[in-house]
Amino acid sequence: MPQLPTALANREVNAIAPQPQVDMILGEVHAVCGVSFTVRQHETLGLVGESGCGKTTTARVVLGLRPASSGSVLFNTAGLAGTGALDSALDLLKDLQEELGLSYLFVSHDLSVVRHVAHRVAVMYLGRIVEIGPAEQIYERPAHPYTQALITAIPIPDPDKERYRRRVLLTGDVPSAVTPPSGCRFRTRCPNFASELTDDQRRLCAEEAPQLVRRGTAAPVACHYAEERRLLTGIPPT
Numbered sequence: 001m002p003q004l005p006t007a008l009a010n011r012e013v014n015a016i017a018p019q020p021q022v023d024m025i026l027g028e029v030h031a032v033c034g035v036s037f038t039v040r041q042h043e044t045l046g047l048v049g050e051s052g053c054g055k056t057t058t059a060r061v062v063l064g065l066r067p068a069s070s071g072s073v074l075f076n077t078a079g080l081a082g083t084g085a086l087d088s089a090l091d092l093l094k095d096l097q098e099e100l101g102l103s104y105l106f107v108s109h110d111l112s113v114v115r116h117v118a119h120r121v122a123v124m125y126l127g128r129i130v131e132i133g134p135a136e137q138i139y140e141r142p143a144h145p146y147t148q149a150l151i152t153a154i155p156i157p158d159p160d161k162e163r164y165r166r167r168v169l170l171t172g173d174v175p176s177a178v179t180p181p182s183g184c185r186f187r188t189r190c191p192n193f194a195s196e197l198t199d200d201q202r203r204l205c206a207e208e209a210p211q212l213v214r215r216g217t218a219a220p221v222a223c224h225y226a227e228e229r230r231l232l233t234g235i236p237p238t
């Protein structure tokens with residue numbers, strides 16, 4: 001594991017500083033675009049999304065394995081633990097976090113595992129963060145349709161509850177990062193765009209990329225028509 005950069009900034013670990021945002025261009029592909037988040041002291045931030053969403057690229061930039069095309073990555077402390085069997089590794093990471101006040105960026109496509117370890121969660125799609133907030137908020141009342149699709153895809157261990165799970169289904173495949181859709185990058189797979197929006201609303205989705213801001217929602221979300229939905233997940237919290 002590489003040595004992380006030395007102390008900068010304040011008591012928080014600014015994994016990717018809010019200003020300026022970090023862009024990451026691989027060849028002709030804008031792999032990560034305008035990504036910005038902070039990992040606080042004593043905090044685990046889960047970074048989730050499907051394969052190809054940009055979370056691994058983001059982690060590589062944070063670790064200094066790849067340079068950012070623009071923007072900056074700031075750390076004020078560093079400490080990484082080894083890994084072994086998943087459960088014992090997660091327990092070890094939690095113990096170290098409590099003892100030493102460590103901060104973690106936990107990157108995974110497994111949302112069940114992330115639910116067990118993360119205090120906050122950032123959801124990525126095609127190189128952008130589409131929703132970020134406290135884990136409880138993201139898992140119980142997500143506002144972005146992509147987050148809702150990811151969360152409702154998780155099977156519920158309780159068979160009685162599982163019968164009532166209602167999935168938010170995605171249409172189509174992940175588009176190419178070389179030629180992402182105009183406006184909202186998620187629109188070609190968005191169930192709301194496909195069947196619930198008016199033509200005028202669709203036009204806005206196609207012409208204007210939604211910014212990651214609060215829209216009457218508890219957590220920042222990048223969707224023009226974000227709406228929190230209370231979901232039945234059955235996943236125990238951290």
Ligand code: SF4
Nearest residue numbers: 184187190205223224
């Ligand atoms: S901005 Fe439009 S296309 Fe994008 S997620 Fe929201 S409703 Fe769907």
